[in-house]
Amino acid sequence: MTSPGRAGGAVVTFEHVTKRYGPPGTPPAVEDLSLTIPAGEICVLVGPSGCGKTTTMRMINRLVEPTSGRITIDGQDVRDLPAVELRRGIGYVIQQVGLFPHLTVGENVAIVPRLLRWSEPRVGERVEELLELVGLDPGEFRARYPASLSGGERQRVGVARALAADPPVMLMDEPFGAVDPILRDRLQNELLRLQAKVGKTIVFVTHDVDEAIKMADRVAILRRGGILAQFDTPEAILAAPASSFVEHFVGADRGLKRLSLAKVRDLQLIEPLTVRVGEPRAELRRRMEIDGIGYALLVDAANRPLGWVNRDELTVEGALSEEEATPGAPLLQPETTLRDALSALLGSSVQLGVVTDERDRVLGLLSVDAISDVLRNDGTWPRP
Amino acid sequence: MNDQPFFRFDWVIDNLDEIARRLGEHLVMTGIAVGVGLLISFALALLVRRVRPLYGPTIAVTGALYSIPSLALFALLMPITGLSLLTAEIALVSYTLLILVRNIVAALDGVPAEVLDAAAAMGFGPVERLWRVELPIALPVIVAGVRIATVTTIGLVTVTSLIGLGGLGYLIVNTGINRFFATSIYTGVALSVALAVLADVGLEGLQRRLTPWAQARTG
Numbered sequence: 196m197t198s199p200g201r202a203g204g205a206v207v208t209f210e211h212v213t214k215r216y217g218p219p220g221t222p223p224a225v226e227d228l229s230l231t232i233p234a235g236e237i238c239v240l241v242g243p244s245g246c247g248k249t250t251t252m253r254m255i256n257r258l259v260e261p262t263s264g265r266i267t268i269d270g271q272d273v274r275d276l277p278a279v280e281l282r283r284g285i286g287y288v289i290q291q292v293g294l295f296p297h298l299t300v301g302e303n304v305a306i307v308p309r310l311l312r313w314s315e316p317r318v319g320e321r322v323e324e325l326l327e328l329v330g331l332d333p334g335e336f337r338a339r340y341p342a343s344l345s346g347g348e349r350q351r352v353g354v355a356r357a358l359a360a361d362p363p364v365m366l367m368d369e370p371f372g373a374v375d376p377i378l379r380d381r382l383q384n385e386l387l388r389l390q391a392k393v394g395k396t397i398v399f400v401t402h403d404v405d406e407a408i409k410m411a412d413r414v415a416i417l418r419r420g421g422i423l424a425q426f427d428t429p430e431a432i433l434a435a436p437a438s439s440f441v442e443h444f445v446g447a448d449r450g451l452k453r454l455s456l457a458k459v460r461d462l463q464l465i466e467p468l469t470v471r472v473g474e475p476r477a478e479l480r481r482r483m484e485i486d487g488i489g490y491a492l493l494v495d496a497a498n499r500p501l502g503w504v505n506r507d508e509l510t511v512e513g514a515l516s517e518e519e520a521t522p523g524a525p526l527l528q529p530e531t532t533l534r535d536a537l538s539a540l541l542g543s544s545v546q547l548g549v550v551t552d553e554r555d556r557v558l559g560l561l562s563v564d565a566i567s568d569v570l571r572n573d574g575t576w577p578r579p
Numbered sequence: 580m581n582d583q584p585f586f587r588f589d590w591v592i593d594n595l596d597e598i599a600r601r602l603g604e605h606l607v608m609t610g611i612a613v614g615v616g617l618l619i620s621f622a623l624a625l626l627v628r629r630v631r632p633l634y635g636p637t638i639a640v641t642g643a644l645y646s647i648p649s650l651a652l653f654a655l656l657m658p659i660t661g662l663s664l665l666t667a668e669i670a671l672v673s674y675t676l677l678i679l680v681r682n683i684v685a686a687l688d689g690v691p692a693e694v695l696d697a698a699a700a701m702g703f704g705p706v707e708r709l710w711r712v713e714l715p716i717a718l719p720v721i722v723a724g725v726r727i728a729t730v731t732t733i734g735l736v737t738v739t740s741l742i743g744l745g746g747l748g749y750l751i752v753n754t755g756i757n758r759f760f761a762t763s764i765y766t767g768v769a770l771s772v773a774l775a776v777l778a779d780v781g782l783e784g785l786q787r788r789l790t791p792w793a794q795a796r797t798g
Contacts, residue, residue, distance in 0.1 A: 256700055283702035293697030297715040297792045307701050340792040356701075366700075 204235035204396030205269040205363035207255060212264030214250055214421070224250045225421030228264070232413070234363075235394040239411035241401055243444070247421030248400045252366050255398060256285045268364060283307055286357030286365035286395070290372040292349045294341040300326070300352050301337035307360040325355040328389065347378050354386070358393065367399045371406070383409060404445055408433070408452055416441055430456055450570050451534055457569065459536050459550055460529035464559025467492045467549075470504060473514050480509045492549065493520040498556040500524065500549045524549045527561055537566050587762045602770055604745035608736045609778075611668055613729050616675030623676070624683035625709075634684065641677040649674075649738050657742070667739040674735060675728040682724025686717035719793050722786040726779050733775040737767070747771045 209230040215223045225247040232238040240248040253259040254266055257278045266273045273281055294303050301322045308318045326333040329351040341349060350370060357365055370386075371379040383406065390397065401407055407414050408429040416424040416432065418440055425437040433453040436442035445452065468491045470479050483491060483506045493501045493515065502520025525539040527548040540548050540563050548561045591598065623641075627634045647655075652670045660666040690713050698712045714721075740748030750767030754760055787794065 258696070258700060279702045279704050281702075282700055285700075287697065287700035289693060289696065289700075291691075291693035293691070293693035295694060295698075295712060295716070296691075297718075297790065299792075310702055310707075342792065 203363060203394055206234045206267075207232040207238075207364060207396055207398065208267045209251075209254075210265040210267070212251075212254065212261045212266060214247070214254060214259060215262045222420055223247075223262070225254070225261075228421060228423055230415060230423065230426060232396060232398065234269075234396050236412035237390060237397040237399055237410055238413045238415060239399045239401060239407040240415050240417060241404060241407040242417035242424070243419065244402060245419050246417040248402075248417050249368055251417070251421065252368060252398050252400050255364065255366060256282045256287065258282075283310055283360065284362050284364075286362045288350075288353050288357045288365065288367040288370045290369040292341075292353040294349055294352060294356070296341050299338050299340055300331070300344070301333075303341065303352060304356045304359050306356060311360055321359060325358055326352075328358070328392075329355045330385065331355070346374050347382060350374065350382055351385075354389070358395075363396060365395045365397045367397060369401055370399075372401070372403075379406075386410070405452070408445075408456065416444060418444075453570065454534035454537060454566065455532045457533045458529060459527050459531045459533065459561060462533070462561060462565050462569070464550055464561055465547075465565075467557065467560045469494050469498075469557060470515060471496065472501070472517050475512075475514055476509045477512055479504070479515065480506065483509075490545075492524075492557065492560075493517070494557055497554075500526070500551065500555075500557050503545060526551055526555075528553075529558070533566050533569065536561060537563065540566070585761070586765060590762050591766060598750065598766060598770070601745055601747050601749050601767070602774070604749075605733070605736050605747045605771070605774065608664070608667065608671065608739065608744070608746055609729065609732050609774075612671035612732045612736070613675055613725065615668065616672045616679055616728060616732075617725065619672065620676055620679035620683055623680050624687065627680070627684055628687060637680060638677070641673075641680055644673040645677040647673075649735060650741065653742050662743045664744060666742060667736075667744050671732055671735055671739075675732060678728045678731070679724050682727075683717070683721055686720030686724070687713055689720060690716045715790075719786055719790050722782060722789075726782045729778045729782060730775045733771060733778060737771055747774075 209228045212225060212228045213223050214225040215221055228251065240251055242248050250259055254261050255268075255273065257273055268285075276284075294300075295306070298306070304322045304325055305318045308321055313321070322337065323333045326336055331348065331351055336344075336348070336352075341352070344352065353370070357367075371382050374382065387410065399407075399410055401410075411429050413427065414429050414432055415426045418424045424444075425432055425441045427437075430453065432441065433445060433449045433456070436445060436449070442449070468482065468486060468488050470491045470493055472493065472495055479491060483489070489506050491504045491506075493504050495501055495517075501517055502522040503524060504515065504519055505521065508519070523543055524545050525536075525543045525548045527536050527539065527550045529550065529552070531539075536548060540546050540561070546563045550558045550561055552558055623637055627637055649670055652673070653666060656666045656669055660669065694712065694716065695708070698708045703712060736746050737748035737751055739746055740752045747767040747770050750763045750770075755764035755767060
């Protein structure tokens with residue numbers, strides 16, 4: 196067993212795995228599945244109900260035994276270890292959480308470390324560390340019983356419990372399926388932030404395509420009967436669905452879905468013609484004529500955007516003032532998703548967005564054209 | 580009986596030793612019956628959970644036992660076990676089985692499926708899971724069954740004086756009814772009722788202490 200706090204995942208492979216719940220001849224729940232999940236990635240199993248995604252996940256910790264084929268973790272066959280021992284080394288989170296109602300939050304988190312006979316001081320430290328990691332104040336929550344927690348708090352305790360013995364692999368079966376959309380979004384973001392720190396191999400089951408696209412490093416789309424329809428990055432699946440089933444399953448708006456995968460920082464920004472307050476109008480007019488540009492971006496002394504200056508309005512002479520700027524350019528941050536950026540651009544009169552850094556300084560411009568170029572290419576983002 | 584006062588406190592004070600002894604016997608007989616009944620019921624409940632088709636027959640047999648009048652059961656057992664404590668306890672234990680088996684099975688069935696799934700996935704073996712997850716969670720419902728069985732048994736133990744055993748029934752039958760002595764009857768009945776109430780309240784308190792989490796819902 197690994198030491199607490201150590202990050203890292205393990206490679207999980209499926210080799211021709213088939214699971215039949217009935218006698219030979221009955222249709223299989225999972226059919227001849229071969230899949231390699233790289234270490235430290237979130238692999239989302241997604242598909243319509245009856246596609247065998249939960250069965251697939253439960254075969255990893257042997258809650259379901261495959262009928263044929265082999266599953267390995269870091270090269271070792273999962274059947275080499277006694278099931279009980281194997282499971283203590285694999286985290287497990289389910290939709291209904293399944294916290295033990297008769298144990299406190301702290302005791303729930305301590306379950307696997309105690310099964311592994313860690314020393315009590317070490318267990319105590321680990322519980323404290325994990326509650327903090329999932330954003331629950333140990334002083335407040337440690338001694339409480341699950342019945343007194345909210346749905347979101349329970350799910351966080353569930354994640355802390357699954358991480359307790361620092362397992363390289365975590366299984367999550369629709370972990371956010373039972374919470375409201377706003378809380379789901381928050382828990383998803385928390386898990387992504389957590390994963391950035393711990394780097395586990397996470398096998399995540401959902402029926403929600405949007406959740407799959409958001410959470411996954413790699414998506415495995417399964418169809419009825421446990422047949423693997425496509426296994427690739429979300430970008431590649433949205434750009435090039437392997438079959439009409441995949442295309443239909445990811446939805447008609449897959450173009451827009453792709454835009455939610457990329458951020459403004461992934462695109463090459465346009466260098467704007469900027470002009471500072473106090474500069475002479477004649478000089479600006481001359482520069483605009485050379486570049487053949489009708490608009491310039493007026494900025495203040497700290498390079499913060501004030502608005503647009505139109506060449507046709509530069510008829511009088513003298514210094515530029517703040518009042519001459521026409522505001523209205525949507526402000527975008529490098530972290531804004533292209534989907535949000537597009538919606539901001541379409542909603543404004545000028546179809547150019549100003550991208551600013553954390554101190555509101557101008558980094559560049561983003562046009563609607565640049566975003567639609569992304570939709571036309573083959574699924575790889577143009578990197579600056 | 581008419582020339583006697585309604586209740587002779589002097590008799591109670593003079594016979595405190597005797598009353599205490601009968602109370603003690605009553606407690607012991609109740610304790611044995613409920614204790615042995617609990618052990619047998621527990622074993623039956625575990626068996627029934629493994630082999631579900633046995634649940635119907637088990638409830639039918641324990642239900643049939645429950646319906647036999649106690650005097651008839653004593654009469655049936657007497658040729659085999661005589662006028663002994665064993666005869667009494669066989670009858671008393673039989674009466675606890677229906678209540679206890681039904682309660683233990685229901686209590687274990689009431690453990691949420693997702694808790695069992697999580698326990699299995701975290702690496703609990705079947706035995707560890709039973710003792711450390713299923714039983715603690717089932718405890719409030721099991722104790723509720725034990726309370727009913729205990730109160731019922733305390734009432735039934737009085738009848739054992741008919742086959743020559745002690746307990747509070749001795750005060751009611753032997754020194755009471757047989758000698759037309761009302762004070763002894765009242766004493767026996769009052770103590771039996773008080774014992775039942777105390778046992779019920781005591782077991783409830785014990786359950787609250789053992790399962791603080793079951794109260795967390797409201798707090």
